[in-house]
Amino acid sequence: MAVRGPLLKDELDIVIPTIRDLAFLEQWRPYLSPYHLIIVQDGDPTKKIHVPEGYDYELYNRNDINRILGPKASCISFKDSACRCFGFMMSKKKYIFTIDDDCWVAKDPSGHEINALEQHITNLLSPSTPFFFNTLYDPYRAGADFVRGYPFSMREGVATAISHGLWLNVPDYDAPTQLVKPSEKNTRFVDAVMTIPKGTLFPMCGMNLAFDREMIGAAMYFGLMGDGQPIGRYDDMWAGWCCKVICDHLGFGVKTGLPYIHHSKASNPFVNLKKEYKGIFWQEEIIPFFQQVVLPKEAVTVEQCYIELAKQVGEKLNGLDPYFTKLSEAMVTWIEAWTELSGTAKK
Helix, strand or coil, rough: CCCCCCCCCCEEEEEEEEEECCCHHHHHHHHHCCCCEEECCCCCCCCCCCCCCCCCEEEEHHHHHHHHHHHHHHHHCCCHHHHHHHHHHCCCCCEEEEEECCECCCCCCCCCCHHHHHHHHHHHHECCCCCCCCCCCCCCCCCCCCCCCHHHHHCECCCCCCEEEEEEECCCCCCHHHHHHCCCCCCCCCEEEECCCCCCCCCCCCEEEEEEHHHHHHCCCCCCCCCCCCCCEEECHHHHHHHHHHHHHHCCCEEEEEEEECCCCCCCHHHHHHHHHHHHHHHHHHHHHHHHHCCCCCCHHHHHHHHHHHHHHHHHHHCCCCHHHHHHHHHHHHHHHHHHHCCCCCC
16 A cells, blocks of 8 residues: 655745744654745844755745845844744645744644644635625535535635634634733633635734635735834734735635644733734724725735735825825735745736
8 A cells, every 4th residue: 555645745835933943843854844844033143043954945035035135134023033024925735734932732632743834735625605694614624514404505615815724722812801800721622624605804913823824815914013112912813904905806705713822921911012902902993904905806916915905005005104105005014025036926
């Protein structure tokens, strides 16, 4: 009997943002070592980052980003995990899995280790059902199906663009919730994958995330965050809101649920509050903006959708703060850089 090799080995890159040695990869070795890594080093570019032996990888620091992008490097955040999106840009593979360096292999309730990447691949390679909710969640999983009353005309589903995984142990809370619940741990393992319905936004977390780069990668921009910016820790959520609006417009699916990883440590809630406090107020206007965004029918590619979205951000959110004019411009710069590096410029 033939032994099955790693799924999508030559079609998937793993992107990791970091400021430290990547010892956490030792635990992931059985699952991630067959794949190519793209490491984006944040912070001091002169610091040497240790990567465990046996991994195939390329590593980029801020000097590399400036060298490769030139003036367009201004769209890549510094001193924030948003820098990971440079790795998305440098990849030439169809799929991306991105994970944080404080995430460990989780175990299911029976004590077996969870191969998070394998579950993400399963999610991405099976359809989504954004137009009609199935009460047994993912109908394509073994042991499930479409329930009575589900329209037969919708059972083919649509292509899945994003697989959003979850976390055991330290939950992905905002600073106020961290302060109120400093010791809370997530121990609930919910064995479910579901499609997020069309028209519904969600708070995307970038620490355990996979996506089809060819399908939605151009919209997977984590914004301007961190050093020199008035906001942080909203990078992945900004990308999630943009991606979801575009997926809804183009008819792509977004899944959430399995797989779980073990999030090993909580970041400092007081530091987080300084980064988040403007976003906590701004999101009350940002989210209604995304809920009401209408993209023109003429926008038929992700790039076209994203440029239109950038325009509307500049027009409708600039009254909230001048930052959004700057962000709108950075979104356009991101698409220009993405197009140049990806070789997707239309002839």
